[in-house]
Amino acid sequence: MTNWKASGLSKDLPPANVMHADWQGVDLAVWRSASGRLSAWVDRCPHRGMRLSHGFVRGETLACIYHGWTYGVTGACTHIPAHPDMTPPATITATRFEVTERGGVIWIAAKDDPTAPPDIAGFQPLRSLTVQVGEQALLQALAADAPGLTEAEGGLRGTVQIAGLDTQICLMLQPKAQETTLHILCGAGAGPAQVSRWAESLRRQIEDRSAP
Amino acid sequence: MILYDYILSASCYKVRLMAALLGIKLDLVAVDFHPGRAHKSAAFRDLNPAGSIPVLVDGDLVLTESTAMLVYLAQIAGPQWLGEASPQSAARVQNWLAFSGRLNSSLGLARLHDMLHFPADITACRTAGHLCLRELEAHLTQVRLEGRIFLEGTAPSIADIACFPNVALAPDGGVELRDYPSVRLWQRAVRSLPQFIEMPGIHRLHDLKPAPHSGAAA
Amino acid sequence: MIPQAVLDQWYPVAMTSLVGPWPGRETQLLGRPIMVFKTQSGAVSVQTAQGQAVAVTLAYGHVWACLGTPAQDLFALPEAAQPGRRLVDCGVVRVKCSPLRAVENFLDIAHFPFVHTDVLGAEPHTEVGRYEVQIRDDVDEVWATKVHFYQPQAAKSAAGGIVTEYMYRVAAPTAAVLYKTCPNRTNEWDVIGIFVQPLAEDLCDVYPYMALFDDVTPQADLIHFQQMIFLQDRSILENQIPRLLPLDPGMEIPTQADLTSVAYRRWLKRKGLTYGAQVVAA
Numbered sequence A: 001m002t003n004w005k006a007s008g009l010s011k012d013l014p015p016a017n018v019m020h021a022d023w024q025g026v027d028l029a030v031w032r033s034a035s036g037r038l039s040a041w042v043d044r045c046p047h048r049g050m051r052l053s054h055g056f057v058r059g060e061t062l063a064c065i066y067h068g069w070t071y072g073v074t075g076a077c078t079h080i081p082a083h084p085d086m087t088p089p090a091t092i093t094a095t096r097f098e099v100t101e102r103g104g105v106i107w108i109a110a111k112d113d114p115t116a117p118p119d120i121a122g123f124q125p126l127r128s129l130t131v132q133v134g135e136q137a138l139l140q141a142l143a144a145d146a147p148g149l150t151e152a153e154g155g156l157r158g159t160v161q162i163a164g165l166d167t168q169i170c171l172m173l174q175p176k177a178q179e180t181t182l183h184i185l186c187g188a189g190a191g192p193a194q195v196s197r198w199a200e201s202l203r204r205q206i207e208d209r210s211a212p
Numbered sequence B: 001m002i003l004y005d006y007i008l009s010a011s012c013y014k015v016r017l018m019a020a021l022l023g024i025k026l027d028l029v030a031v032d033f034h035p036g037r038a039h040k041s042a043a044f045r046d047l048n049p050a051g052s053i054p055v056l057v058d059g060d061l062v063l064t065e066s067t068a069m070l071v072y073l074a075q076i077a078g079p080q081w082l083g084e085a086s087p088q089s090a091a092r093v094q095n096w097l098a099f100s101g102r103l104n105s106s107l108g109l110a111r112l113h114d115m116l117h118f119p120a121d122i123t124a125c126r127t128a129g130h131l132c133l134r135e136l137e138a139h140l141t142q143v144r145l146e147g148r149i150f151l152e153g154t155a156p157s158i159a160d161i162a163c164f165p166n167v168a169l170a171p172d173g174g175v176e177l178r179d180y181p182s183v184r185l186w187q188r189a190v191r192s193l194p195q196f197i198e199m200p201g202i203h204r205l206h207d208l209k210p211a212p213h214s215g216a217a218a
Numbered sequence C: 001m002i003p004q005a006v007l008d009q010w011y012p013v014a015m016t017s018l019v020g021p022w023p024g025r026e027t028q029l030l031g032r033p034i035m036v037f038k039t040q041s042g043a044v045s046v047q048t049a050q051g052q053a054v055a056v057t058l059a060y061g062h063v064w065a066c067l068g069t070p071a072q073d074l075f076a077l078p079e080a081a082q083p084g085r086r087l088v089d090c091g092v093v094r095v096k097c098s099p100l101r102a103v104e105n106f107l108d109i110a111h112f113p114f115v116h117t118d119v120l121g122a123e124p125h126t127e128v129g130r131y132e133v134q135i136r137d138d139v140d141e142v143w144a145t146k147v148h149f150y151q152p153q154a155a156k157s158a159a160g161g162i163v164t165e166y167m168y169r170v171a172a173p174t175a176a177v178l179y180k181t182c183p184n185r186t187n188e189w190d191v192i193g194i195f196v197q198p199l200a201e202d203l204c205d206v207y208p209y210m211a212l213f214d215d216v217t218p219q220a221d222l223i224h225f226q227q228m229i230f231l232q233d234r235s236i237l238e239n240q241i242p243r244l245l246p247l248d249p250g251m252e253i254p255t256q257a258d259l260t261s262v263a264y265r266r267w268l269k270r271k272g273l274t275y276g277a278q279v280v281a282a
């Protein structure tokens, strides 16, 4: 079993961008440098605790929005604007998680994992979408609404009828406290816009049913 | 042109932002909305009986709806901001202007509740806000599939400016934008427009400027 | 259990000018529901939910209350009575953060270039020089003096960039005042305060306050300026982790620029003012 968790789509994090991600309840700041290097850190600046996901990427560094402390891809602090001539002590570092990309999906693990994230060749990443039901309830609902999907590593795969076409779908599940994020990939069949609308519709049905 | 303005109002910011993007200079008159409630004063209601802000005055013209102000500013200084010429495009822009009213009564009210003690059903506001954000996300997902990023057509329009403030300020009202990746990238595109200005709650995109020190090269 | 030292302090609970008749402002202090209202004789009263009146003081445009037995008089702010100053109540803003974090942020200058960009600071002028900090035992306050910082627009009335000198003062656990170079009078200081009402350990109402020499700027512009500054801080305050202010070293990393914050935390810990604080690193 791999420890890599699907945490977002590569296309939603272009170079020189930072975003928040959830890893098993841990808040992370995931960012991509100008040259494309990906990092995932605990979403907390060592200085005064500000969320690093509110920060900004300059070149190969992530800076905190509060006082501008700047961190390189190793996690080490490289610059403290209040003391511009000081070399920051090597002890000041962001807390790193492991992050990699495969199949257009961003995968995060707590420590380096010798296994590879699931192979999802043949699918195109479409979008991430959060459903307001827990993972178990979601799996049950999907078994009823999309019986063509069967469990595969990291989520579900199979064939769904969309706009009258047999469509290959891969759903990577990211369970959160009361909700579940679906990272949706599509293969042959209906076009991406149709799959996107199908996913919206599916979410409405599942949430309507689970509403008290 | 005079804008009766409140620094923390998302609707006033729409107009300030549009004017800045178009290079129009507004004469701002600060209205003591909070704590003074000057927008409800008799004198102010002589100008706008609704007692709401913003109010835009240009000669004989008095406008009291922010979306109408966007139309006016674009008409005089940047008609390309009105969307494309087709009936469909013009109608879709109007649709977004009306949609921005829904954003204001959901996300905007949640923000006023959480920040300035406005009475509101906060759960209902946030739920309605998420519903709006889902609609926006669905649309922007579609738009990105077509290789675009703005709400209507290939260029930014008054539709984007009408919707941007209450979306960007949603976290002020306890509505996180984490689950809306396309909305995040759209916001970034708006914030990167030349002559973009911020308001409190929306920080400068410092990454648009190079670092003044060498640490960023590390 | 709320420590007695916390209960015996003064906290702001309302703007005096906005207090109405019963039930008046229904709010809370240290997690306990209170009402702030005007009695028929016109006096301001603060009552708990059980109908018990608590100690009240009116000062600096605000109503101050103490749930216990006041350990001392409310701090003195003589500038509020100085002729020629304009006293500006800047409203009240709710923030989902520890009241102590709100005060600490007010004492901080290093964030100006990044959070108050092109107003109170701007890159590349990010350096915070040495300044002096002391916990003054005579008045039981924390003071920072000789603080200098380059500011593009130090006040509403400032015409351009100047190096501003600041003095900071923690006058009560959740009230701080700063004195800064006055753009209009070289021999005087502008006074700006932040009065924080602890609603809960991680929720507060913040009242910015000003006593300025400025005869020109309209009142609404002064209020807008101060609200702009404070609202730029709000999204920071709501996103600091942990929510409670860590009083033990090790959880966060202060540098020389943070000496005021270090002294404030030390002072709080020494006095047992731990409401809104995290004492043992989580």
Ligand code: FES
Pocket (backbone or CB within 6 Å): A045, A046, A047, A048, A049, A050, A064, A065, A066, A067, A068, A069
């Ligand atoms: S909290 Fe990040 S730089 Fe200060």
Ligand SMILES: [Fe+2]
Pocket (backbone or CB within 6 Å): C105, C106, C111, C115, C116, C229, C232, C233
């Ligand atoms: Fe600040």
